[in-house]
Amino acid sequence: MFTTIELFAGAGGLALGVEKAGFHTIGLIEFDKDACDTLRTNRPEWNVICDDIANISGQNLEKLFNIKKGELDLLSGGAPCQAFSYAGKRLGLEDARGTLFYHYAVFLEKLQPKMFLFENVRGLLTHDGGKTYSTILDIFEKAGYEIQKEVLNAWNYGVAQKRERLMTVGIRKDLAGKIKYSFPTPHEYKPILRDILQDVPESVGVPYGESKRKIFELVPPGGYWRDIDPEIAKSYMKSCWDMQGGRTGILRRMSMDEPSLTVLTSPSQKQTERCHPLEARPFTVRENARCQSFPDDWQFCGKVMSQYKQVGNAVPVNLAYEVAKEIYNALEEGKEWIGK
Secondary structure (H helix, E strand, O other), X not given: OXXXXXXXXXXXXXXXXXXXXXXXXXXXXXXOHHHHHHHHHHOOOOOEEEOOHHHHOOOOHHHHHOOOOOOOOEEEEOOOOOOOOOOOOOOOHHHHOOOHHHHHHHHHHHHOOOEEEEEEEHHHHOHHHHHHHHHHHHHHHHOOEEEEEEEEEHHHHOOOEOOXXXXXXXXXXXXXXXXXXXXXXXXXXXXXXXXHOOOOOOOOOOOOOHHHHHHHOOOOOOOOHHHOOHHHHHHHHHHHHHOOOOOOOOOOEOOOOOOEOOOOOXXXXXXXXXXXXXXXXXXXXXXXXXXXXXXXXXXXXXXXXHHHHHHHHXXXXXXXXXXXXXXXXXXXXXXXXXXX
């Protein structure tokens, strides 16, 4: 069975997809205590290390995970994007010091897995004028990897949500001619909210205040502020009324005949609302989890706002599965070369 270690594991969306693809998880690192509790509650057998990754990356990782350099099949995870220092002319690992990505790169250098998956927001491509991602690619290459990258929309892969993620997959250079990776093919059918909002289990949620709820009752499914009385909209929007642009996220109510917009980390944000299609309220935690393709038996720990945050920060499980399944297939097909 192919092995994996995950960094910045969160509530387990990526890890769950990777597990579903057939990988054996030998370690996960996560800093947030509630997210760690979520991981341990759902997978008591997983080796969850609840600590700052800066305290872990400097250790003897081979000893910590009982694995020799080069043996690990997959390193996965996605560090929050932060600008680098650009201290040197040829950017390298030292320029990434002080960022969370640095610790991902240290794991990669020390463990030399056969393949890695680094997932992130699409915005990483243009962060700091493209310099941040360019530096990341330089560091990956210097660590000994050939890279493939693609922006994938979760909606194309069995997820009822428009959510774009930048997927960067690396193959160790000594295996690059022997392991072939292809990003997953989009599904023919793209699910909508009608497919996932039936019979959702009861769960915690946060309602709108009374005045906001009454305004949302005026908004038709699939509509937004332009679909109600302009005077009411203007009173609600205040200074946003005079902003440029379509402001289509304000007083936005979803329709059952569309996918969810990107699930956020809180139930209600004035300029990026996602009101329930049939009721004047935000989605519950479990409804958001459905939009992220978590199974219904995956429990989230902590207070309600922490649960919303964990769900909103997760990689959609079905998207993670599709990408990881192709990694698994690549390793499987290259078995004779990699000594499995």
